[in-house]
Amino acid sequence: MAKTPKPNELIQIDLTPPSRDWEDPTVEFRPGTWNYAADPETLKYLDLPNPRKWQVSDEDWQLPENWQQIIMEGFKDRLQRFRSFKVFMDVCVRCGACADKCHYYIGSGDPKNMPVLRAELLRSVYRNDFTAMGKVFGKMAGGRELTVDVLKEWFYYFYQCTECRRCSVFCPYGIDTAEITMMAREMMNLIGLSIEWILTPASNCFRTGNHLGIQPHGFADSIEFAVEELEEVTGVKVDAPMNKKGAEILFVAPSADYFASPHYYTLLGYLALFHEIGLDYTWSSYASEGGNFGLFHSNEMMKRLNSKIYAEAKRLGVKWILGGECGHMWRVLNQYMDTMNGPADFLEVPKSPITGTVFENARSTKMVHVTEFTSDLIKHGKLKLDPSRNDHWRVTFHDSCNPARAMGLFEEPRYVIKNVANNFFEMPENTIREQTFCCGSGAGLGTDENMEMRMRGGLPRANAVKYVHDKHDVNVLCCICAIDKATLPPLLEYWVPGVEVCGIHELLGNALVMKGENDRSTDLRGTPIAEEADPTEEAVGESGTTKEGAKDE
Amino acid sequence: MKLVLSVLAIIVLALVPWVGVSTMGLHTVFGVVLPYLAIAIFLVGFVWRILDWARSPVPFRIPTTCGQQKSHSWIKQDKVENPHSFWSTVGRMLLEVLFFRSLFRNTKAGIKDGPRLVYDSSKWLWALGMAFHYSFLVVFLRHFKYFAEPTPDWVLGLQWVDNFFQVGLPVIYLTDVLLIGAVSLLFIRRLWSPQVRYISLASDYFPLLLILGVAVSGVWMRYFAKTDILAVKQLGTGLISFSPVGADVLSGIGAVFFIHLFLVCCLFIYFPFSKLMHLGGVFLSPTRNLANNSRMKRHINPWNPEVKVHTYDEYEEEFRDVMKAAGLPVEKE
């Protein structure tokens, strides 16, 4: 494992491009900036082409003999199947508006991390082989031949894009680098170039129903353990039905929620909430993953993994589906699931059994985001909340890329937070909502071997957290994404020590006053809740909240 | 290198008609044949490119959402930045196409001591882009007077507004100044900013220089090397009504005009094969022209593939024993 440079070394970022032309594809695979290759056994399990033992650091990637032909056919095929790809290959004017919008560019200064150049890596090959200009003028028209070096460059830079879509917000043509990266990864998959941290979770999910590869009994154990833990904290024994036929609602959360920390406290929050409102729901061990690493691999893999959710909803005979806190999961659910595996005509239009609210915006897909569900409960006064139980937290909210830019889920989570916590502060406006910065580790790049790049990519996010940490003593970053919850803690530890990461339903679980609960002397983490908050500090917090609140309304 | 290449190309292109007309007398070639060819290539090329894009389906509904989604009745949806209906999507597209909405968001990132990352508002690119595109549009529309007889009132109106300040003689068109100014500044920006220079290709310099060449030759002709515009309009109306004028009229037109016309023809010919097609492409961008309603209405993928899935039965087959041991219900005992 490469040693990650210290923050004061890493911050020496030179945004001036090098003297050599970008058309030179040579890449130095510096340790700490790339991810390990996938295991051939995983490829075989998933019936993927060209499995073989290879490693990124090898000189010879043992490409199949006709690899160029495979890529070119794959290229042509995708141009014909995705208008997005074709249009995005053609219309870029290289205005440069996207350049400094990418967290990897800001954090690394590597010009090929400018979204425009990342796309040009493909575009140059496209021009060379698929356009009249390129065929006539070749290099002069900006064409490049697909060589092994170009391929390695693709691999390096398309696994340095987290598909966060921030560049797309600023592009005058809406060119979405996520789309381009997805195409590039699909093409590389054709010749067996995949990374371990995408494909292993995908194959786990295919087999066991979740990325972590937790088998049904392990899943049941985790949930039951959480139930016990919740009882210890709250004194309330909740019911957590699993694989229950005839339940009204199927609840699907990212698997990290029941296996990793700090996700786990969010799970406790869900359990407490569903118990308190008497929700007739069920977990599923088969559809025990809301996330979908297939999204980071190929549209086909995404469909393969996603299919379980509807299949399980149908098998269990539920009326509709509720989805937990996860970022890319919601890109898949909002933009792909119905198209890929629908129509979900065996389900009913989601209707909250507690408030009677019909979720019209999910009337076809029949899947509702948990913050949509919870904000509705709070709005209707169905929950008894004591936000002062979160007074030890000074909260800011990180909009996760996909719920922000592939859904537009901005107010629902904020509404919940403002009702369950007294001290809420927004980060600067260029770093939240649709302009939010990625954690730097999404889209399958959250590995330990990629740590330097993660710290670089996460710099803009962490720096905005630092701003509210310095200004408002913010000590917790709230988010609704499992990848965030896994990767932000080391990021903040690196750049802004002293800020924790939590989920919204953790805060909700803290604030939720449950029938028959004990004195609740600790929060869900077991941290004692401050007896009496310092009055001066509280005053600052409140005025801060109002001020920030007024600004963002 | 890319820059030198582009400059050379423009110089050569400007010299071709000058030599062709003044020494070889190829007036008909440059005045009639080439314009017809250029327009034909432009029209066929443009339509072909659009249809070629249209031929590729949009398998998934992938709008980039830049505002609050439609959700509860008590949460205000941002209909323009996150539309869910056809007409609000039209609104979003109009803002994008007419006012370059996304470019208006532009910021410039910097790292200050601390370290502190700052994002300054940076509207220059937007302002130059607007100035350039709109002045070019007005200049283009004003030229309709060389083709339409009688000159339409709206062209006269446009011209009157454009001449509003009545400076100089012939009165200076505001858009001439804006166009040349904006193109020059955009060109300078490409060279000035190290990042933008780094990403620039010959095909970025070339169209800017070509448009600059068109504008400068036009302005040169209007204010300095005046030519017989009566004959020019005869040429224009003749071309558009498919009864082109003869060499007698053409020979009365100055060489600068032929340089201007030739550069315009080059622009038309170059257009469908280049990034200039963003004119049509901006309408077809799936991240902008689709409503974010994929949870409300199923979006159909025409090639939705059959994939191998891991069914529940296969899953239970593999894990039945442990499921039973863990107390999870199973389908088959």
Next chain:
Amino acid sequence: MNDMPKIIIGLVIFLMLIGFPLWYNVANDKAGYVPDMELPDTADQCVRDTEWMRTNHMDLLNDWRDLVVRDQQRFEANQVSQQMEMSLSNTCMDCHDNKSTFCDRCHNYMGVQPYCWDCHLEPEEAI
């Protein structure tokens, strides 16, 4: 999703817009019109060569105005006379006495809107 009809409609609108002069001319049926400026029979020579006047008369009038108004120089020597008054109304329109059959014909054809007559009166014959 089949959006081909929308795209075709868009293309047709685009073609209609850029093809404006084409159908506008068809509708007006005047594309072949060439203005015929009535030349004076009273004189056979202008103050400058005809070819030059055709493209540069606006400059001449502009220069004349500056000389007369700013430099108080009212006369010039040219190929017609040694002592020619530099005046639109008195000199030019002495020969070209009909604005509508001379000036306007070409100006209208070219869509040129000179502001000469914002101040100057047309000769009475023309009114």
